Amino acid sequence: MKIATFNINGIKARINALPDWLCERAPDVALLQEIKTVDEGFPREIFEDMGYNVEVHGQKSFNGVAILSKLPLEDVQRGLPGDEDDDHARWIEATVVGEKPIRVCGLYLPNGNPVPGPKYDYKLAWMDRLYHRAKDLLAAEEPALMAGDYNIIPQPEDAAHPDKWREDALFRLESRTAWRRVVNLGLTDAFRAINQGPDHYSFWDYQAGAWNKNDGIRIDHFLMTPQCADLLLDCQIDAEIRGREKPSDHVPVWVDLAA
DNA sequence: ATGACAATCAGAGATTGA
Numbered sequence A: 001m002k003i004a005t006f007n008i009n010g011i012k013a014r015i016n017a018l019p020d021w022l023c024e025r026a027p028d029v030a031l032l033q034e035i036k037t038v039d040e041g042f043p044r045e046i047f048e049d050m051g052y053n054v055e056v057h058g059q060k061s062f063n064g065v066a067i068l069s070k071l072p073l074e075d076v077q078r079g080l081p082g083d084e085d086d087d088h089a090r091w092i093e094a095t096v097v098g099e100k101p102i103r104v105c106g107l108y109l110p111n112g113n114p115v116p117g118p119k120y121d122y123k124l125a126w127m128d129r130l131y132h133r134a135k136d137l138l139a140a141e142e143p144a145l146m147a148g149d150y151n152i153i154p155q156p157e158d159a160a161h162p163d164k165w166r167e168d169a170l171f172r173l174e175s176r177t178a179w180r181r182v183v184n185l186g187l188t189d190a191f192r193a194i195n196q197g198p199d200h201y202s203f204w205d206y207q208a209g210a211w212n213k214n215d216g217i218r219i220d221h222f223l224m225t226p227q228c229a230d231l232l233l234d235c236q237i238d239a240e241i242r243g244r245e246k247p248s249d250h251v252p253v254w255v256d257l258a259a
Numbered sequence B: 001a002t003g004a005c006a007a008t009c010a011g012a013g014a015t016t017g018a
Helices: A017-025 A043-046 A118-139 A173-183 A190-194 A239-245
Strands: A002-007 A027-035 A052-059 A065-069 A073-078 A092-096 A102-108 A144-150 A221-223 A232-238 A254-258
Touching: A002 A017, A002 A102, A002 A144, A002 A221, A017 A043, A027 A102, A027 A144, A043 A052, A043 A118, A052 A073, A065 A073, A065 A092, A065 A102, A102 A118, A118 A173, A144 A254, A190 A221, A190 A232, A190 A239, A221 A254
Parallel strands: A002 A027, A102 A144
Antiparallel strands: A002 A254, A027 A065, A052 A065, A073 A092, A092 A102, A144 A221, A232 A254
16 A cells, blocks of 8 residues: 655645645545645545545645545544644645555644744644554554654755755754654654665755755654554655646655555 | 745635644
8 A cells, every 4th residue: 555745835835746746655544734725625536536525624825734545534623633723734634544544644834934933833733643642543553654744854865955955944952952852752764764865855946956066955844653564565755746847846755555 | 034926705815734
């Protein structure tokens, strides 16, 4: 079973590029971030016609997440628990009912810039809630994964030029510490379980020719419970589509599971 | 040091992103 995560940076702007990629890669499940529309504005028919079940957690103009799945989805939950006042659409989870049921969580973690400030405080608070959700997923001792745009550069090798990110909300020590606190609960970074070394990126800025200079960062991740990591066969980044017409600034990352 | 680029909503330019 192939499960992908893809920050599409606006469903309206990606109305051709996303279906094209789905046809080529044919993931069983796609977790989408930054759909940038309300639920009613999401063109679900396009994806239903391709054989996907569609679950959306949208918001006007910004944020917004969705799950596309060729397998049935059960127990859909919207919103990351832990703050009733948080109205950002950044989290959706559901159980994919296949041979082995898998709990999949799609997330769009706050960017956090500028530092310091309320946006950075929100990022750290959101990551604390993520920690608690991860703890509960691990306690269930079942196959589960959390995937999406984490807005975290985990290690220097995950950036072409780590020096210029040193004090950025995506890389500064306090952010990476919050990331490690979640991972160290016992989760597996699927990409790093399969691939090593530098030059693996999932985001290139639109500005200053970042793609042509390969000035990228790896910020889109899969974290897996041990029961899910046991099923991991492969994990790759579809970097090539960043060079196509009207691309998102992120590219898809996918896993292949023995399930 | 700054801006560069793109998307959204709106119908210009501010806001957001990373």
